Amino acid sequence: MEFLKRDTQFDFLGKRRLAGMISLALIAVGIASLLVRGLNFGIDFTGGTLVEVSYKDSVTVERVREQLKSAQFDGARIQYFGTSRDILVRLPVGTVENSAGISSEIMETLRLPYLETVAESPQGGVQQCVSELGLGECKVQMRRVEFVGPQVGGELTEKGGLAMIYALIGILIYVAWRFEWRFAVGAVAALVHDVLITISIFSLFGLEFSLPVLAALLAVIGYSLNDTIVVFDRMRENFRKMRKGGALEVMNSSLNQTLRRTILTSLTTLLVVVTLLLIGGEVIKGFSFALFIGILVGTYSSIFIASPVVLGLGISREDMLPVQKEEAEADGLP
Amino acid sequence: MLNHYPWWKWAVIALVIVPGVFYALPNLFGDDPGVQIRGIRGASIESNDFDRVRTMLSAEGLDPKGATLDENGLRLRFVSPEQQLKARDVLQKELGTQYTVALTLLPDTPTWLRLVQARPMHLGLDLRGGVHFLMEVDMASVFRLAEERYVMDIRARLREEKIRYEGVRRIPDGGIEVQLRDADQIDLAQKTIRRQLRGLQVEQTTRNDTVVLVISLSEAERQELSKFALEQNITALRNRIDARGNKEPIVQRQGDRRIVVQLPGEQDPASAKRILGSTATIETMLVDEDHNLEVAVAGKVPPGSKLYRLRDGRPILLKKQVLYSGDNIINAAASIDSQSGGPIVSITLDAMGARINKRVTGDNINKRMAVVYIETRSSVKTDAEGRPILDDDGNALRIKRRIEEVITAPYIRDQLGKRFQIEGLDSVVEASELALVLKAGSLAAPVDIIEERTVGPSLGQANIDRGFLSVMIGFALVLVFMAFYYRVFGLFANVALALNLVLIVAVLSITGATLTLPGVAGIVLTVGMAVDANVLIFERIREELRNANSPQASIHSGYEKAFSTIVDANITTLIAAIVLFNFGTGPIKGFAVTLIIGIITSLFTAIFVTRGVVNLVYGGRRLHELRI
Numbered sequence: 027m028e029f030l031k032r033d034t035q036f037d038f039l040g041k042r043r044l045a046g047m048i049s050l051a052l053i054a055v056g057i058a059s060l061l062v063r064g065l066n067f068g069i070d071f072t073g074g075t076l077v078e079v080s081y082k083d084s085v086t087v088e089r090v091r092e093q094l095k096s097a098q099f100d101g102a103r104i105q106y107f108g109t110s111r112d113i114l115v116r117l118p119v120g121t122v123e124n125s126a127g128i129s130s131e132i133m134e135t136l137r138l139p140y141l142e143t144v145a146e147s148p149q150g151g152v153q154q155c156v157s158e159l160g161l162g163e164c165k166v167q168m169r170r171v172e173f174v175g176p177q178v179g180g181e182l183t184e185k186g187g188l189a190m191i192y193a194l195i196g197i198l199i200y201v202a203w204r205f206e207w208r209f210a211v212g213a214v215a216a217l218v219h220d221v222l223i224t225i226s227i228f229s230l231f232g233l234e235f236s237l238p239v240l241a242a243l244l245a246v247i248g249y250s251l252n253d254t255i256v257v258f259d260r261m262r263e264n265f266r267k268m269r270k271g272g273a274l275e276v277m278n279s280s281l282n283q284t285l286r287r288t289i290l291t292s293l294t295t296l297l298v299v300v301t302l303l304l305i306g307g308e309v310i311k312g313f314s315f316a317l318f319i320g321i322l323v324g325t326y327s328s329i330f331i332a333s334p335v336v337l338g339l340g341i342s343r344e345d346m347l348p349v350q351k352e353e354a355e356a357d358g359l360p
Numbered sequence: 361m362l363n364h365y366p367w368w369k370w371a372v373i374a375l376v377i378v379p380g381v382f383y384a385l386p387n388l389f390g391d392d393p394g395v396q397i398r399g400i401r402g403a404s405i406e407s408n409d410f411d412r413v414r415t416m417l418s419a420e421g422l423d424p425k426g427a428t429l430d431e432n433g434l435r436l437r438f439v440s441p442e443q444q445l446k447a448r449d450v451l452q453k454e455l456g457t458q459y460t461v462a463l464t465l466l467p468d469t470p471t472w473l474r475l476v477q478a479r480p481m482h483l484g485l486d487l488r489g490g491v492h493f494l495m496e497v498d499m500a501s502v503f504r505l506a507e508e509r510y511v512m513d514i515r516a517r518l519r520e521e522k523i524r525y526e527g528v529r530r531i532p533d534g535g536i537e538v539q540l541r542d543a544d545q546i547d548l549a550q551k552t553i554r555r556q557l558r559g560l561q562v563e564q565t566t567r568n569d570t571v572v573l574v575i576s577l578s579e580a581e582r583q584e585l586s587k588f589a590l591e592q593n594i595t596a597l598r599n600r601i602d603a604r605g606n607k608e609p610i611v612q613r614q615g616d617r618r619i620v621v622q623l624p625g626e627q628d629p630a631s632a633k634r635i636l637g638s639t640a641t642i643e644t645m646l647v648d649e650d651h652n653l654e655v656a657v658a659g660k661v662p663p664g665s666k667l668y669r670l671r672d673g674r675p676i677l678l679k680k681q682v683l684y685s686g687d688n689i690i691n692a693a694a695s696i697d698s699q700s701g702g703p704i705v706s707i708t709l710d711a712m713g714a715r716i717n718k719r720v721t722g723d724n725i726n727k728r729m730a731v732v733y734i735e736t737r738s739s740v741k742t743d744a745e746g747r748p749i750l751d752d753d754g755n756a757l758r759i760k761r762r763i764e765e766v767i768t769a770p771y772i773r774d775q776l777g778k779r780f781q782i783e784g785l786d787s788v789v790e791a792s793e794l795a796l797v798l799k800a801g802s803l804a805a806p807v808d809i810i811e812e813r814t815v816g817p818s819l820g821q822a823n824i825d826r827g828f829l830s831v832m833i834g835f836a837l838v839l840v841f842m843a844f845y846y847r848v849f850g851l852f853a854n855v856a857l858a859l860n861l862v863l864i865v866a867v868l869s870i871t872g873a874t875l876t877l878p879g880v881a882g883i884v885l886t887v888g889m890a891v892d893a894n895v896l897i898f899e900r901i902r903e904e905l906r907n908a909n910s911p912q913a914s915i916h917s918g919y920e921k922a923f924s925t926i927v928d929a930n931i932t933t934l935i936a937a938i939v940l941f942n943f944g945t946g947p948i949k950g951f952a953v954t955l956i957i958g959i960i961t962s963l964f965t966a967i968f969v970t971r972g973v974v975n976l977v978y979g980g981r982r983l984h985e986l987r988i
Contacts, residue, residue: 080818129812130630146463146627152818153627169819171629175810178494189943196935204928238878241940241948245885245955248936252889252929256896259925287899291892294841298834298888302881305833307826309486309819310881317885 034282038329039274039337045330049219056226065229068236069172071186073119073179075128078170079136082163084110090136097135099128108308112169119176129171140165170309186240190221193247205258206346208339213254216332220250220323227319238313246320249295253288253328260284261333265346273341277333285329292325363915363979365972373972376964377859384866386469386480392425393444394466396607397451397459398433405434405459416454422447437466460605464625481868484876484950485813487827489820490624491632494811495597497617501760502589502805503577507536510560514538514553514575521552538573546571559584586616592804594619599800600635619807629814631793638797639806640735641686642782645678646720647728647769653677668732670766671784678730678766683720688713692798694791697783703791705782707798714778722775730769731782733794736806737761827880834884835861842891846898849988852973853894856965860890863961864954873957876950886958892929893966897922902988911986915978919971926967934959 069076087104090113094102099117107114115132137143142157142164155164174182194214202210221243228235260280268276299321303314397413399405410429413436417424422443424436438444444463451461467480485492507530514536515528524541531537538553540546550562550573559581563574577585594611597619601609610622626632648665656667656677666680691708709717721729737760768784785791815823838857842850864883868875901918905911937959941952978986 078819127630127633129814130633133630144628153816167818168814168816170816171812171814173809173812175496175808177496178811185943189939192943193936193939196939197932200932200935237948238951241878241951244936244940244943245951248933248955249889251932251936252892255929255932256925259928263921283903287892287895290845290895290899291889294838294891294895295885295888297837297841298830298884301834301837302830302884305826305830306881306884307823309823310877313878313881 034285035279036282036285037278038281039278039334042330042334042337046334049223049327049331053219053222053226056222056229059226059229063229063232065225065235066232067183068234068239069116069174069179070237071179071183071235073174073176075115075117075132076170076172077115077129077132077168078107079113079115079133080167080169081111081113082165082167085113087113090115093135093139094132097131099132099135102132112308119179129173133166133168133171137164137166142166144168182237186237189240189244190247193244194218197247197251201255201258205262206341208336208341208345209258209261211339212332212334212336213251213258215335216254216324216327217247217250219327219331220246220320223323224316224320228316233315234312236312238310239316242313242316242320245317246324249321250324250327253291253324254332256287257281257284257328257333258336261336262346265343273337273343276343277337281329281333288325288328292321295321363912363971363975365975365979369968370972373969376863377969380859380863380866382473382476382866383478383870384862386467386473386478387865387869389468389470389480391465392437392439392468393441394435394437394464395444395448395451396433396435396462396464397455398462398602398605399459405429410434413451413455416450417447420446420450422450435464435466437468460603462605462607464607479869481865481875482872483824484874484879485622485624485820486815486877487820487824487875487880488624489815489817490622491626491629492811492813493621493623493633493636493809494614495619495621495636495807496810497586497590497593497619497804498806498808499586499589499617502585503534503582504530505805506577506581506585507534510557510575510577511536513557517552517556518549521548523549523552525549534576536575537567538575539570540572543571546573549573583616589804590617590619593807596801596803597621597636597807600796603796603800604632604635618810625817626814627817629812631789633809633812635793635796637807637809638735638793639737639803640733640794640797641802642689642767642794642798643685643732643734644683645681645730645732646683646724647730648677648679649727651677668730668764668766670769671786676730676766676769678732683729684709684713684716686798686802688716689798692795694788694795696788697781700783702783703785703788705785705791705795705798707780707782709778709780711778717776717778717780721772724772725775726771726773728769728771730766731784733763733765733767735763737763823877827877830884831861831880831887835887838887838891842894846894847987848977849894849898849901849974852970852977853891853898853966855973856894856962856970857887857890859969860958860962860965861887863965864957867957867961868954873953874950875954878948879950879954882951882954882958886955886962889933890958890962890966893922893926893962894970896926897967897970898988901986905986905988911978911983914986915974919967923967926963930959930963 087106091102091104094104094115101118103116105114105116106112117128117132137155140155140157142155144164145154145156145161153164153167154161157165194217197217198210198214201213224243224246225235227233228239257280260283261277264276264280264283265273268279271279296318299314299317302310303318306314397405407429410427413434414424417436422438424447425439426437428435436447438447448461448463451459455461469479473479511528511530515525518525518528518538523545526539526541528536528538538549540549546564550564553560553562553573553575559578561576561578564571565574566572590613594613598609598611601611601621601623606623606626608624610620612620614620621636623632648662651662651665653675656662656665657675661667661677664680665677668676668678670676688710689707690710693706695704695706696702697704767782770783782794785794835857839854842853842857844850846853861883864886867873897918900922901914904914904917909917934956937952937955941949941956
């Protein structure tokens with residue numbers, strides 16, 4: 027079985043101005059949104075407290091808010107997390123003296139109406155509580171607590187940005203060494219494009235930008251690059267093999283030759299990412315969503331961004347001739 | 361042209377796959393409910409204790425399914441959670457306070473697998489539930505204490521050298537200032553201090569027209585102090601965790617002033633936080649009954665005494681001299697007093713403490729002795745927006761509050777020895793936490809929790825279930841797709857994909873790397889991306905066939921030509937994954953680890969193994985047609 031007819035002859039590079047315009051428009055909107063709305067940074071970066079609780083019966087956000095307010099947790103943001111029995115409470119870094127203890131106080135406050143205290147419970151099971159009814163399943167289950175002190179948050183933002191830059195530099199060097207500098211610039215341009223658009227979407231929709239999302243972005247860099255390299259590899263081969271046609275023709279037919287592989291691999295990867303998105307649970311939803319967007323954009327960019335940039339930088343057959351290539355390889359040998 | 365593998369290639373495949381399957385196997389076996397017994401503070405468990413435990417259990421009709429004794433203590437496995445709970449209760453009662461008995465899950469790995477050190481994957485806290493703390497040691501207070509000690513030292517040294525000084529005092533912002541009576545001796549003083557106290561930097565400077573010495577800790581001394589404080593805190597934290605009975609705890613230094621503490625399966629993070637961060641200790645003093653309390657309250661506190669308050673707020677006058685403190689305590693246990701019904705802490709003193717106690721109580725019968733509870737609560741100073749205020753070195757400034765309360769001040773009725781009891785505590789919880797902290801030893805410097813990640817037991821299990829389901833469904837979808845699209849060749853790719861999963865699990869199990877939820881996501885992602893190599897190869901084979909090459913030649917050049925593409929593409933992904941690994945903390949690292957392992961194993965299975973299978977199926981015969 028094959029999806030596409032054997033030899034496609036799409037004029038991908040002919041559409042490069044249109045594609046470039048679409049991408050530029052998207053990025054412009056994204057940057058505007060980043061400037062105006064900013065990113066909804068998670069507590070990994072800003073510092074603060076996050077408590078996820080699960081109630082035995084469904085509960086209203088208002089009630090939880092009232093409870094917390096009466097216990098002086100004024101800045102708390104409360105929302106449902108998946109179902110109407112699961113609540114997420116977020117508190118910014120406060121002026122409260124003992125910030126690491128806040129989560130415990132929140133749990134105590136929420137348990138107060140049920141008159142229950144935690145008891146030892148089996149590993150892997152549900153939390154057990156002692157109440158006036160004796161030992162039993164807690165009515166308010168502590169699912170997860172995250173507290174990040176402000177000193178840690180600042181470091182993460184810095185380290186995350188640096189990680190992104192190191193990854194790009196490493197890739198730039200490797201691609202320049204294995205291919206040619208124009209290809210390296212093209213690959214990195216595509217990666218910056220992917221990262222920018224994914225971040226823009228997180229900003230536009232106000233989605234939480236957490237540490238796992240940052241990890242997903244780095245994974246997207248890896249994935250998108252994988253795609254781009256496969257295309258570039260075919261171009262390198264065709265520049266040496268095809269006697270006819272200018273750079274544009276050679277690159278276009280390379281894109282067509284690798285098109286089915288590009289689509290197939292994106293498809294299998296998207297299959298598993300959608301699985302993660304639907305089944306993986308709320309905790310890694312942001313992560314899966316960033317991957318999903320990143321893979322879509324990454325597939326697009328390896329065709330419509332990376333190659334046009336290489337072409338625009340004036341690549342020609344002479345740059346890729348085997349003679350030069352052998353020299354380059356000899357340089358790389360020990 | 362025929363496609364054959366030389367024998368050594370088959371050998372390589374066998375050498376990877378057989379141990380891979382073997383070491384992945386333990387993950388198929390579940391966990392048994394178990395009990396872990398450990399000695400507290402040096403009390404180790406020997407084989408005769410083991411026999412004792414067995415006798416205790418069989419007296420209650422309990423028969424452990426298996427037992428192991430190693431440096432982590434004695435671990436017993438049971439058939440059911442009911443047996444586990446019963447065994448825990450029995451052992452806790454019988455073994456007494458020298459041992460901790462904790463519930464745990466123990467892998468049900470068969471003996472023949474355990475013999476070759478095969479063990480299941482190590483699950484991260486987000487999968488098994490538990491607490492992760494990142495703690496920062498308050499180094500400013502370490503330096504302050506050191507400077508205070510040096511002030512005493514400098515005074516002593518100057519007196520020895522007969523250099524008369526006007527004042528030796530600590531400057532509040534850090535550093536020590538020495539002012540001499542006779543300015544001519546300044547060089548001598550500088551030389552003396554430099555020679556005798558090598559950890560100090562001594563400079564001369566002029567303040568208010570007089571020459572003074574300004575002394576600060578040298579960089580080497582600061583580093584030495586930090587290292588020492590960090591190590592001592594790690595030891596104290598370990599002791600406290602052991603005394604609480606946490607199983608498989610991790611206490612590690614991170615950087616030069618941070619400590620990571622991980623407590624798998626911890627149920628009560630609030631109590632863990634209180635105990636780990638506690639700076640509580642006690643001091644005992646005699647009550648000053650020679651002077652009038654009202655006069656002291658009015659402001660005329662006699663020298664040598666100090667005014668304290670009892671917990672209910674009443675004032676009490678104590679003699680300043682500390683008899684013995686928390687440092688003299690070797691054991692402490694909380695219980696309920698049989699007479700009063702209130703919580704008490706029973707203390708055992710070391711030899712020095714016991715000697716003092718015996719002498720003082722013998723000399724002061726019918727007088728009162730007070731137990732003072734001391735705790736330093738420290739918190740980070742923040743500005744109006746809640747950001748910490750930093751000093752010039754980038755360390756957070758702190759507000760400190762020293763709490764000193766007299767818990768109890770009973771009359772001495774008899775001469776005491778190495779044992780005594782503290783009454784007057786507010787609750788059983790307070791008594792047991794104080795006992796634990798006193799027993800485990802004090803921290804060298806206060807610690808702050810600057811990051812906490814707690815996952816409740818039910819979420820941990822849900823994460824395992826969801827993660828497992830995601831891997832399975834993702835895997836199944838890709839299998840179906842590949843079989844549908846490439847038919848027989850799709851099945852080859854599927855064999856490789858299944859093997860890839862086994863190898864990832866095996867590598868994780870062998871290296872003892874921790875599997876986290878993002879790690880599971882990494883595996884899922886690898887499943888999706890691993891087929892890429894096969895897609896590249898198969899598409900190449902199709903192209904070669906279309907160019908009218910023979911089937912065998914097409915297979916050969918398909919693999920050949922796709923190889924460099926695959927390597928280039930994967931190395932660049934590897935670069936991103938390695939950067940991720942270096943940047944990552946905790947869960948992110950888990951993602952990077954599975955991604956790195958997955959990239960390497962998938963290269964092996966997708967290129968090397970599928971080629972083997974293809975050779976086996978098509979290699980030995982003439983083909984007229986290849987359906988791909």
